[in-house]
Structures are given as structure tokens and as C-alpha cells.
Amino acid sequence: MRASLIMVAAPDSLRHKQRNFFDSILAQSHPHDDFELILVDGEDGPATTAAMAAFRAHHPAVAASLVHCPSRARAAANNLAASRAAGEILIFLADDFDPAPGLVAAHVAYHALNPDPDAVGIGPGLFPEELRQDFFARWAEDSGHIFGVPMRRVMAVWPRDYFYAGNASIRREKFDALGGFDERFPHDAWDDHEFGLRWAASGGYSQFLAAATATHRHAVSFAERCTAMEHAGESARVLEQIHPDLEHGWRAMLRGGPQVLRTVPATDAPEHAWIAYFSEHLNAAFRRGYLGRASPLA
Numbered sequence: 001m002r003a004s005l006i007m008v009a010a011p012d013s014l015r016h017k018q019r020n021f022f023d024s025i026l027a028q029s030h031p032h033d034d035f036e037l038i039l040v041d042g043e044d045g046p047a048t049t050a051a052m053a054a055f056r057a058h059h060p061a062v063a064a065s066l067v068h069c070p071s072r073a074r075a076a077a078n079n080l081a082a083s084r085a086a087g088e089i090l091i092f093l094a095d096d097f098d099p100a101p102g103l104v105a106a107h108v109a110y111h112a113l114n115p116d117p118d119a120v121g122i123g124p125g126l127f128p129e130e131l132r133q134d135f136f137a138r139w140a141e142d143s144g145h146i147f148g149v150p151m152r153r154v155m156a157v158w159p160r161d162y163f164y165a166g167n168a169s170i171r172r173e174k175f176d177a178l179g180g181f182d183e184r185f186p187h188d189a190w191d192d193h194e195f196g197l198r199w200a201a202s203g204g205y206s207q208f209l210a211a212a213t214a215t216h217r218h219a220v221s222f223a224e225r226c227t228a229m230e231h232a233g234e235s236a237r238v239l240e241q242i243h244p245d246l247e248h249g250w251r252a253m254l255r256g257g258p259q260v261l262r263t264v265p266a267t268d269a270p271e272h273a274w275i276a277y278f279s280e281h282l283n284a285a286f287r288r289g290y291l292g293r294a295s296p297l298a
Contacts, residue, residue: 123212233289
């Protein structure tokens with residue numbers, strides 16, 4: 001069963017994401033002639049082109065291709081890569097995820113054991129311990145703030161309607177039948193959730209694949225997450241217009257007038273004070289994006 005590993009390389013102006021992605025591809029335990037890598041260039045331009053050319057020249061056993069996408073939207077880039085894919089299984093992987101050696105093999109094995117086209121395999125993306133030394137990063141991961149579910153915890157009941165584009169595998173026939181991701185989303189936010197709504201409504205379900213682990217090499221910061229939440233607020237308007245009849249959980253935080261936000265806690269403040277500060281400012285950033293930076297649905 002052939003797999004296509006798809007990664008959209010978004011611009012990384014801070015240069016804090018992992019830079020040895022090709023090494024992790026070579027380390028895959030799955031036979032190198034039985035999967036392909038499709039990398040979508042996210043404006044790194046010559047550097048990405050050169051890196052891909054060198055990889056292909058030195059490692060011809062791995063089928064690898066570089067796709068240039070005119071759109072900056074993740075949804076459009078993933079769709080373009082999927083349209084070029086030759087695999088029966090599509091594996092979508094975030095560009096700051098360093099796949100463990102068994103990631104591709106775990107996804108392929110899951111679909112070989114479960115031939116149901118509605119099935120999706122979800123692998124975790126976990127911060128390395130050096131990044132978890134930062135309290136904000138640790139809280140963001142453990143609370144589920146980043147991906148919507150706390151993947152580091154052993155979950156007694158997995159949310160079977162959960163889908164994300166970070167580390168997920170789906171049969172090509174199912175992805176095509178659903179029409180792929182909606183390209184009206186301007187940012188890396190809610191596009192995978194919206195796809196998941198359609199997929200779950202069609203009978204789709206996911207299962208957690210602990211063996212399909214990836215290391216989340218992204219030195220996430222509070223300021224960066226506030227910007228991401230503004231983008232999420234903007235994208236939420238798109239989701240709301242596509243699915244106006246759904247109950248959207250963010251509506252409660254949009255009620256009322258301007259808020260006076262709490263100031264930065266003292267360095268020695270208890271953890272709960274910092275968590276309250278993070279939560280309040282992240283919600284305010286979402287509100288700004290929703291109310292002030294929303295683009296009308298085309």
C-alpha cells in the first residue's frame with residue numbers, strides 16, 4: 001500500500017522550526033521505494049529548491065517532488081499536493097513536525113489493518129523536553145490549546161470526530177470524495193476543522209496512533225500564539241459563513257464591549273495567575289481577529 005507524505009513548508013521568518021526534515025525522511029523504517037514525499041514550497045524559494053535538488057540527487061530511492069503553490073493558504077497547498085499524489089494513503093504532516101522513524105509505517109499499517117475508507121489515523125506531535133522547560137509552551141501543549149486535544153495525555157476516550165492536518169492519514173478515495181480542503185480559509189486555522197466536519201458527517205472517524213509520533217520542533221512563544229489567535233479569529237468568520245447553523249463555541253467570548261485585560265503577573269506569581277493571563281489575552285486576540293480583521297467570504 002503506497003503512501004504519499006505531504007508537507008506544506010510555510011515561511012519561517014523566525015527560523016525556529018526544525019531544519020533537518022530530510023534526515024527524518026531518510027530515517028523512516030517504511031521501505032523507501034514504497035512511499036513518496038511531496039513538499040509544497042511556502043516562499044522559501046531558492047533555499048527550498050536547492051535543498052530538494054540535493055536530496056533527490058543523493059537519495060534517488062525516495063520519490064520526492066517539490067510543488068510551488070501560488071496561494072499562501074495551507075488548504076490550497078495541501079489540495080495541490082494531494083492532486084499530484086500517487087499514493088493510496090495521504091499523510092498530511094505539519095512543517096514543524098519531525099517524524100519519528102516509524103511514522104509512515106504506522107500510518108500505512110493502520111490502513112492495511114482497517115480497510116474502511118472512512119477511517120483516519122491521527123498521530124501526535126509532541127514538544128521535545130527542552131521546549132517544555134518553558135512554562136507557556138508546556139501549558140499550551142498540556143491544555144490542548146494548540147491542537148484542540150491534549151495529545152501527550154493518555155486519553156480514555158478518543159474523540160472519534162477529531163481531525164487535524166498536523167499528522168493525519170486518510171485514504172485518497174475518501175479525501176477526493178469530500179472535495180479536499182476548502183480553499184477560502186486565509187490562514188492555517190479552521191481549514192482542517194471544517195474538512196473534519198464534512199468528513200465526520202459522511203461517516204468518518206479517527207483513531208489515535210501512538211506509534212505515528214512526531215516531534216513538534218517549534219519554539220512557540222506567547223506573542224506568536226496571540227498572532228495565531230488573531231488569524232484564527234479571522235478564519236472563524238469564514239467557518240461561520242460556511243456553516244451558519246452550527247453552534248460555534250467562540251460566540252460567548254465575543255459578547256460585551258471592550259475589555260480591560262489583566263497585566264503581566266509578577267515573575268514569582270503562582271501558575272494559575274499566569275494561566276489566567278495567557279487565556280484572557282489569547283481570547284482577546286481571537287476577538288480582535290474576528291471583529292476587526294475579518295475578510296468577507298468570497
